[in-house]
Amino acid sequence: MTKMLASVTGVEEAEIALSGQVDIIDLKNPSAGALGAAALETIRATVVSVDGRRPVSAVAGDLPMQPEVIRARVEEIAATGVDYVKIGFFPSSENAACAAALEPIARRVKLVAVLFADLGTDFALLPVLAGHGFHGVMVDTARKGGGRLLDHMAVARVDAFVAAAKANGLMVGLAGSLEAPDVPRLLPFAPDFLGFRGALCAAAGRTGAIDADAVVKIRALIPEEASAARSAGVDYRLLAARGYAPGSIDPTLGTDRIFVRDFVLPVEIGAYSFEHGHTQKVRFDVSADVLRVTERPEDMRHVVSYDIIMDGIRAIVARGHVELSETLAEQVAALVLESPRVVRVVVRVEKLELGPGGVGVEIERKRADSKAARKGPSASDARPGRAGDERKGALP
Missing domain, CATH: 3.30.1130.10 (GTP cyclohydrolase I, C-terminal domain/NADPH-dependent 7-cyano-7-deazaguanine reductase, N-terminal domain)
Structure with missing residues (x-):
């Protein structure tokens, strides 16, 4: 089931996201770049405020690909009590060394590597991350305002990225200036989560405050976990992806x-x-x-x-x-x-x-x-290829 991740700046925005039934609360400072880090005290306060109602993640910041620098920063964020720490992996010959340096931390907190579609997504890094204990990987865009995820990554490559990440046992997420029309296009690839910031800020842009109505609009496109009362044979993620x-x-x-x-x-x-x-x-x-x-x-x-x-x-x-x-x-x-x-x-x-x-x-x-x-569709109707076998001579 695909979950919805909302990037927030602190306690106040986290409460708006929680009211909109967001699945993952993600802390960042959008004014400081694609992976701008929130202050440690802000992260701690938000973890306390959320109080286990949803998982909380936080980004480590736009850091140089230097193993000791990244390890020290991730240690600080892990100590705040978040469930996930997101680390940007920019193109570098040091990526494997950075992943290795984080292995001890990966035993204590779930680490998610962030790759960038507009900088080139190296699939060869996926087994390296898995080998060093990373919990997940996601693809985002580094240059905000420079296009959406699908402007930089063809749908076939998105499909291949999700499949390759899952084949390596990694949770996989998709983000990158996503808008409402992108949701039904990406859901069929079955990522574990979709991440949003700008689309939740209405007309204010990603550096403005998130808007409750905008959160509800995106949330409605990503179905929540089916309750036990629903038929187990119906894929509600797929149904929502198809409107x-x-x-x-x-x-x-x-x-x-x-x-x-x-x-x-x-x-x-x-x-x-x-x-x-x-x-x-x-x-x-x-x-x-x-x-x-x-x-x-x-x-x-x-x-x-x-x-x-x-x-x-x-x-x-x-x-x-x-x-x-x-x-x-x-x-x-x-x-x-x-x-x-x-x-x-x-x-x-x-x-x-x-x-x-x-x-x-x-x-x-x-x-x-x-x-x-x-x-209304039954479970059998929802399965692919449930069709009759007729041929016609002309398009209507």
Whole structure:
């Protein structure tokens, strides 16, 4: 289950975050850089105020990659009683030495390494961190105002980063000037937490005070742990990522149609030997009928984002060679139908370099029981690929 981390400056903002049901309280000084450290007395006071209601983390500051300097600072922050200490790992030949110097502390407090998408994310550091007892790793952006996480890290690389971190036994988080539209795009990769600061400060920017309404808006996009009363078969993280809240579907509202047209990517595809070992241009057209949840959509809670379709296609393509256009179309259709709100999808996959015109396939898939879907998804409906097997001749 993905958790929500909110970066706060002290006791007052921590209480706002707690009122908004944030999962992890993270202390920093946003005026002092990407990982500006809060004063030790502020950290201690906040730990006392939170009083175990939520885990508390604190950043160590924008420090030079010098093992003894980093170790001394982390020792100070660990002594405040926080649950996690976050340490920035900037590109340096000393990264492995810094990780080794922190191993004794890692036996006493959970350490989380912070890597930076805009400075280059070194996947080779992940096993090193795990080997020295780090609890987790996250990717952030170092230059605030210089773009969001997804401006610097392609979705396929985000997917690979999360998978590589988990393969090394590390808790994994994603941050970096994230905004509300980024949440449904990142949740399908199943990070352990998403981190926010600027998006919680409304129009004030990351150095302003966090705003209670902005916290609630982001919190609503990241579902909390399912209670025992809920069906264990339904992935509520996935449902929320696709814009669904339990009990919110009114069948009288009907459907909307979202679409992605003329989306062209280089793809390793083809059954012939001459098609192996290189890419060719493939055009994707996708149209999905989506159950509405309100007559007046106002924010990301009310929609199924077309960004999810494009991100999903990119992730599928990044997996490697696909023999058949039909296989690729089925994978895209299954991806879109993972959304409990999608009742029908049409996918066209068109290879553009095999002649004067395009060649390919178009398929239509429906949720097996679209009537039941309009009443609200069951556990079986929520599973990927729960679709009928129909083909049509033209896009609607």
